[in-house]
Amino acid sequence: xxxxxxxxxxxxxxxxxxxxxxxxxxxxxxxxxxxxxxxxxxxxxxxxxxxxxxxxxxxxxxxxxxxxxxxxxxxxxxxxxxxxxxxxxxxxxxxxxxxxxxxxxxxxxxxxxxxxxxxxxxxxxxxxxxxxxxxxxxxxxxxxxxxxxxxxxxxxxxxxxxxxxxxxxxxxxxxxxxxxxxxxxxxxxxxxxxxxxxxxxxxxxxxxxxxxxxxxxxxxxxxxxxxxxxxxxxxxxxxxxxxxxxxxxxxxxxxxxxxxxxxxxxxxxxxxxxxxxxxxxxxxxxxxxxxxxxxxxxxxxxxxxxxxxxxxxxxxxxxxxxxxxxxxxxxxxxxxxxxxxxxxxxxxxxxxxxxxxxxxxxxxxxxxxxxxxxxxxxxxxxxxxxxxxxxxxxxxxxxxxxxxxxxxxxxxxx
Numbered sequence: 001x002x003x004x005x006x007x008x009x010x011x012x013x014x015x016x017x018x019x020x021x022x023x024x025x026x027x028x029x030x031x032x033x034x035x036x037x038x039x040x041x042x043x044x045x046x047x048x049x050x051x052x053x054x055x056x057x058x059x060x061x062x063x064x065x066x067x068x069x070x071x072x073x074x075x076x077x078x079x080x081x082x083x084x085x086x087x088x089x090x091x092x093x094x095x096x097x098x099x100x101x102x103x104x105x106x107x108x109x110x111x112x113x114x115x116x117x118x119x120x121x122x123x124x125x126x127x128x129x130x131x132x133x134x135x136x137x138x139x140x141x142x143x144x145x146x147x148x149x150x151x152x153x154x155x156x157x158x159x160x161x162x163x164x165x166x167x168x169x170x171x172x173x174x175x176x177x178x179x180x181x182x183x184x185x186x187x188x189x190x191x192x193x194x195x196x197x198x199x200x201x202x203x204x205x206x207x208x209x210x211x212x213x214x215x216x217x218x219x220x221x222x223x224x225x226x227x228x229x230x231x232x233x234x235x236x237x238x239x240x241x242x243x244x245x246x247x248x249x250x251x252x253x254x255x256x257x258x259x260x261x262x263x264x265x266x267x268x269x270x271x272x273x274x275x276x277x278x279x280x281x282x283x284x285x286x287x288x289x290x291x292x293x294x295x296x297x298x299x300x301x302x303x304x305x306x307x308x309x310x311x312x313x314x315x316x317x318x319x320x321x322x323x324x325x326x327x328x329x330x331x332x333x334x335x336x337x338x339x340x341x342x343x344x345x346x347x348x349x350x351x352x353x354x355x356x357x358x359x360x361x362x363x364x365x366x367x368x369x370x371x372x373x374x375x376x377x378x379x380x381x382x383x384x385x386x387x388x389x390x391x392x393x394x395x396x397x398x399x400x401x402x403x404x405x406x407x408x409x410x411x412x413x414x
Contacts, residue, residue, distance in 0.1 A: 007034015008372040012199070015097050016040065016078065017106040017113070019047040021151070021181055022135050022215065024074040025188030027105060030195070031077030032365040032374045038097060038390055039075065039381065043082040043412045046383040047071055059356045067356065067380065075380040076352065076362055081391070082384030082412030090410045091116050096395050098123045098130060103195055107135040110145050120210045130208040131198045133191055139214035149215045151181035158183065158219030163226050166241040175239065187218045248294035249273070249305060252331070255314035262309075263327040267291060272324045277308045352379040384412025 012035040016027040024039075024047070031037040041047055053068035081097075084090040095118065098104055104123065106113055113119050120132040134140060137149010155161050155177045165176035194211045202208055220227065226237050229245060237245055242261075244250035249270075250263050264270045267290055271283040282288050282304065287297040294301055309317060314330050321328045332340065338349050347364055354360040365374045391397040391411070406413045 006372070007032075007375050008369065010034035010036075012036070012102045013100065014038065015094075015101040015104045017094075017104065017108070017118075018135060019107065020049055021074055021184040022187040022191065023105050023107045024049075025185055026133075026135075026191035026195070027078065028074050028076060029188070029192045029365070030103075032367070032376070034372070034375060035103075037078040038101070038386075039078040039080050040085070040094065040097075041080055041082050041383055043084050043384060043409060046080070046082070047075070049074070050383065057354070057357050057360060060358055065356045067360075067382070072360060072362065072380045076376065077378050078381055079378075079386035079390055080381035080384055081387045083387070084410050085116055085118065087408075087410050089405065089408070091118060093391065093395070093411070094118055095123065095126060097390075099127050100394055101127070101130065102199065103131040103133065105133040105135070105191065105195070109148055110134075110136055110140055124208065128207055129202060131195055131202065131211065132208065133195055133198075133211040133213065135187060135191060135213045135215070137215050139217060140212045144216075151184045151215065152177055154183040154215045154219050158216050159223055159227075160219060163223075163237050163239055163245075165239045167239055170241065173239070182222070183215045183219045186222050187213055187215050190218055190221075243298070246295065247291060248298045248301060251302075253306060253309040255309055255317055256312055258314045259331050260309065260314040260317055261329050261331065262321070265327065269326050270294070273321070273326045276320055276324050276326065277305065279304070279308065350376060352376055354379045355382065387412045 009030055012030070014027055014030055014035050014037045016023065016037050016039045018024055018027065019041075027035075027037045027039070039047075049071040050066060050068055052070040054064070055069045056064040057067040057069070057072060059065050083093050085094055098118075111119070114122070120134070123130055123132060136145070137154060138144040138147055155164075156175075160182070161175040161177055164178060166173040168174060191211070191213055194213065198209050198211060225246060229235075229237050242252040247263075247265060250265070252259050252261055262273070264273055267283075270288070270291075271280075274280050274283040282301070286293065288294050288301050318328055318330060330336075337343055343349075348366070350362050350364045351359045352362060360379050362376075362379075364376075367374055388402050391402060392399070397405075402411070405411045
């Protein structure tokens with residue numbers, strides 16, 4: 001299939017009034033797919049995550065810049081426009097930008113932008129085709145709607161931490177959060193899907209709509225099989241460490257020099273595991289012959305497998321189990337992840353030129369298109385880097401007016 005020079009979403013313009021992670025994750029995804037993303041930031045301050053370091057990007061002389069690794073990870077491909085929306089002229093600029101945009105995404109508290117005259121109803125009046133996506137902790141309605149949402153709190157409230165971590169009685173037992181802000185990231189992904197669905201509907205109706213996304217809703221939805229285990233059984237699942245509630249053996253095993261994840265997904269794989277471990281009789285044992293039986297007799301099976309797997313190194317076990325078709329893998333540190341031959345082959349580490357450092361390393365987008373490939377058109381922007389360009393080219397603001405707005409502190413210096 002012939003490829004195009006333009007991304008799949010190159011016809012779209014996104015006005016991004018979000019900050020931190022959930023919203024920026026969504027807009028970075030859309031930017032990777034070709035959309036023009038105009039990121040609105042506070043003059044002199046910017047996105048909160050610009051200061052969430054160290055580590056910070058270092059310039060050519062090895063000095064720390066103000067570009068944090070956290071910010072760099074969620075903002076490539078965007079144009080930074082620094083506008084003070086607390087001032088009337090700043091709000092006017094945002095309304096004018098919204099007139100020229102397909103999508104607006106924001107994560108202010110409920111009613112935050114409405115108080116500035118920038119809510120959905122106000123902007124729909126000037127652009128009926130606008131898709132307006134609001135991301136909050138608890139949604140636009142309900143008893144908790146006015147409370148701010150933070151990923152860690154949402155992981156707790158939404159049940160994820162009740163099923164994450166070792167059992168209370170085990171060494172190191174107790175609730176744990178996931179090692180990345182998974183509620184934020186999942187909300188960003190849901191936002192991307194919702195925005196594309198709303199755009200598709202706009203093709204038919206000609207009208208935009210409001211999208212109400214809550215971190216708590218997303219976290220509850222993302223409980224997936226664990227939520228269904230509760231809804232069907234009436235029993236809340238408990239923490240089981242690295243074990244799977246519905247599949248056995250599907251967990252971490254200690255080998256002689258480290259750990260190995262073994263993920264047996266069906267009875268045939270269990271038979272092959274037993275053959276490799278030289279204990280084929282286990283596959284014929286009625287307690288272990290089927291997955292349902294293995295789940296019921298987990299406490300009998302695992303102590304049999306553990307000493308066998310402890311006899312060899314994890315890499316040695318990994319090689320022979322992989323050849324036998326048993327899913328498994330070592331627990332890699334991030335240096336090992338980015339050195340992995342498959343990760344390198346798939347190009348999951350990229351570099352983009354950066355004005356301060358010469359180049360900035362980034363994690364690639366995992367989507368692979370045959371006809372409209374992901375394009376990395378620009379590195380994460382410096383604060384206010386594109387203010388003058390966007391206001392001049394898109395809104396026709398003349399140079400003298402840009403200078404006046406900058407001197408008044410309404411925009412960044414043009």
